[in-house]
Each structure stands twice: as structure tokens, then as C-alpha cells.
Amino acid sequence: SQSIGYPVNTDAFEGTPSxxxxxxxxxxxxxxxxxxxPAWSIYVSEKLNTTWLPPxxxxxxxxxxxxxxxxxxxxxxxxxxFFSSDRPGGYGKMDIWMTILDESGQPTEVxxxxxxxxxxxxxxxxxxxxxxxxxxxxxxxxxxxxGFDIYKSHSGDGSWSEPENMGFPINxxxxxxxxxxxxxxxxxxxxxDRDGSCN
Numbered sequence: 001s002q003s004i005g006y007p008v009n010t011d012a013f014e015g016t017p018s019x020x021x022x023x024x025x026x027x028x029x030x031x032x033x034x035x036x037x038p039a040w041s042i043y044v045s046e047k048l049n050t051t052w053l054p055p056x057x058x059x060x061x062x063x064x065x066x067x068x069x070x071x072x073x074x075x076x077x078x079x080x081x082f083f084s085s086d087r088p089g090g091y092g093k094m095d096i097w098m099t100i101l102d103e104s105g106q107p108t109e110v111x112x113x114x115x116x117x118x119x120x121x122x123x124x125x126x127x128x129x130x131x132x133x134x135x136x137x138x139x140x141x142x143x144x145x146x147g148f149d150i151y152k153s154h155s156g157d158g159s160w161s162e163p164e165n166m167g168f169p170i171n172x173x174x175x176x177x178x179x180x181x182x183x184x185x186x187x188x189x190x191x192x193d194r195d196g197s198c199n
Contacts, residue, residue, distance in 0.1 A: 021076035040068035082126040092120035146173035
């Protein structure tokens with residue numbers, strides 16, 4: 001692996017990247033742990049030829065001042081941005097939200113995905129498969145295998161289906177997060193702290 005380098009990487013922390021299908025826009029979380037001025041926000045960097053340009057913080061519609069906004073997921077067409085935030089108006093701690101990006105890449109109205117997706121606890125690491133209209137995410141607010149489990153829900157007719165726990169062996173008694181899959185969903189990758197993980 002190789003660091004993407006400056007100007008994307010800085011003295012702060014950068015992570016949870018999501019890249020548009022055309023490879024020209026990189027969305028990621030940047031945060032710091034300064035107790036006097038903590039910040040957890042989503043940024044975007046555009047690629048010009050082979051160079052990533054200085055990242056820009058998304059506007060206040062996404063990065064609500066004073067609240068955490070993390071884990072961006074951009075749809076393949078570059079118009080839907082899913083993310084997790086503890087902003088007001090949610091159903092619990094961290095909820096999954098969505099915005100439609102306009103032609104210039106600016107967020108428009110932000111909507112909460114609702115109480116079928118979000119619980120009184122945390123929903124994190126959304127991943128959207130545009131071909132199957134399926135949202136994958138992690139939650140610790142349902143009675144699953146323990147810790148964070150990965151769920152999936154299908155979109156249609158303006159609503160989301162009841163989330164389905166992905167079950168064993170994807171989920172365990174530990175924390176499973178950051179699930180990503182191929183377009184055909186024939187296989188996927190995830191992050192877990194289950195036994196046998198590298199320390």
C-alpha cells in the first residue's frame with residue numbers, strides 16, 4: 001500500500017474513504033482529537049490528471065457545526081451521498097443520513113433514512129449498491145450476534161425494507177463494520193475485531 005500523501009493527508013486523522021466510480025472525487029472523514037475544538041467532518045478532493053487537489057470541507061448541510069459527521073459513501077453515479085451523524089433530528093446516537101449532490105457536487109437537502117434503518121443506538125459505515133438498490137450498514141441497536149452487526153435493506157417506492165441481519169459467518173459476537181461488496185454481490189469485504197484478527 002502507498003499513502004495518498006499531501007494535501008489529502010495532514011497532521012489530523014483521515015480515513016473511511018469513498019471514491020466516485022469515475023475515480024475523480026474522493027470523499028473521506030477528517031477529524032482531530034483536540035478537546036478544545038474537536039471536529040469530525042467530511043471532505044472531498046478532486047483529481048486533476050494524476051494529482052489530488054486540496055480537499056474542501058462539505059457545506060453545513062452535511063457537516064452540521066458542533067456534531068460528528070463521518071463515514072461517507074458516494075453512489076457510483078456521484079449524486080447520492082450517504083453518511084453517519086449525531087446531528088439533531090435523528091432517532092438515537094449516530095444515524096445514517098443521505099443527501100443528493102447537485103451538478104456542482106454541492107449537497108442539497110439532507111434527510112434521515114428513518115426509524116426503519118436507524119435505532120436508539122449507533123448506525124455507521126453505510127455502503128450503497130446502486131445496481132441492487134441495497135444499503136449495507138452496521139448497527140449495535142438491534143438484537144443481533146453482539147456488538148456491531150452488518151445489516152442490509154433494499155430501497156423502493158420511497159422507503160426502505162426492514163433491515164436484514166447478514167448472519168453468520170459475516171457477523172459474530174464481535175464488531176463487524178465497513179462492509180463493501182461487488183456490484184453483483186457475489187462477495188464482499190468487511191472489518192472485524194473477531195478472534196484471529198491481526199493486532
